[in-house]
Amino acid sequence: MSLSSVVDRIDALLPQTQCTQCGYEGCRPYAQAIAQDGEAINRCPPGGQDGVKALAQLLSTAEIPLDAACGEHAPLTVAVIDESHCIGCTLCIQACPVDAIIGANKVMHTVAADLCTGCGLCLPPCPVDCIDMQPAQHEWSIALADKARANHQSRQRRLLMQHPEASSLAARTLANKASLSAAAGHDQAAKQKIIADALARARARRAIPLP
Numbered sequence: 001m002s003l004s005s006v007v008d009r010i011d012a013l014l015p016q017t018q019c020t021q022c023g024y025e026g027c028r029p030y031a032q033a034i035a036q037d038g039e040a041i042n043r044c045p046p047g048g049q050d051g052v053k054a055l056a057q058l059l060s061t062a063e064i065p066l067d068a069a070c071g072e073h074a075p076l077t078v079a080v081i082d083e084s085h086c087i088g089c090t091l092c093i094q095a096c097p098v099d100a101i102i103g104a105n106k107v108m109h110t111v112a113a114d115l116c117t118g119c120g121l122c123l124p125p126c127p128v129d130c131i132d133m134q135p136a137q138h139e140w141s142i143a144l145a146d147k148a149r150a151n152h153q154s155r156q157r158r159l160l161m162q163h164p165e166a167s168s169l170a171a172r173t174l175a176n177k178a179s180l181s182a183a184a185g186h187d188q189a190a191k192q193k194i195i196a197d198a199l200a201r202a203r204a205r206r207a208i209p210l211p
């Protein structure tokens with residue numbers, strides 16, 4: 001079996017939330033690390049122990065416990081924006097790996113619940129802390145994972161076209177955030193305080209395990 005087909009088969013077993021809890025930029029980079037570098041198969045909290053078991057079976061290796069250092073497995077949640085507090089800064093859109101947030105500059109934003117993977121990556125950038133994770137009214141499924149993978153790939157292609165000079169997705173996302181953050185306000189000290197406060201809130205929230 002070729003390396004790319006092994007990566008495909010590993011990727012097919014990953015939940016596609018693109019949450020980065022495994023330590024990689026998304027599910028496919030993690031799949032590549034498992035296939036190419038022998039990365040551990042127990043780093044995906046959204047996949048849970050069942051996911052580790054499936055990977056162990058695919059790769060004919062021993063099942064090991066989910067690595068708690070990456071996070072705990074938890075029920076699916078979805079992001080909900082308090083539209084009355086949203087200032088339309090678009091930072092959450094830049095952070096969402098699957099284009100689940102709808103909005104435009106200075107317009108209130110909303111989350112398409114059927115596209116949201118519950119990754120929580122939109123929380124830290126929000127300067128007014130108006131995004132909450134709430135229990136999903138549906139279960140995660142292979143069909144939703146397939147949709148999330150397609151949406152993530154579509155976003156990556158778009159970012160690559162917009163920022164061909166940057167080689168990593170993280171660099172491109174951060175570049176977007178910087179320009180949008182600058183557009184959000186001209187008082188540098190005030191802006192830094194807003195960002196510091198938002199990060200502190202986000203870190204406190206991160207203490208709660210994400211799905």
Ligand code: SF4
Pocket residue numbers: 014015016017018019020021022023024025026027028030043044045046047
């Ligand atoms: S769901 Fe999250 S932790 Fe699991 S492989 Fe994908 S990005 Fe990594």
Ligand code: SF4
Pocket residue numbers: 078079095096097098099100101111115116117118119120121122123
């Ligand atoms: S809306 Fe937020 S929680 Fe949902 S997929 Fe996008 S970044 Fe993740």
Ligand code: SF4
Pocket residue numbers: 081085086087088089090091092093103108109125126127128129130131
């Ligand atoms: S980051 Fe927060 S304030 Fe900015 S658009 Fe998103 S929800 Fe609204």
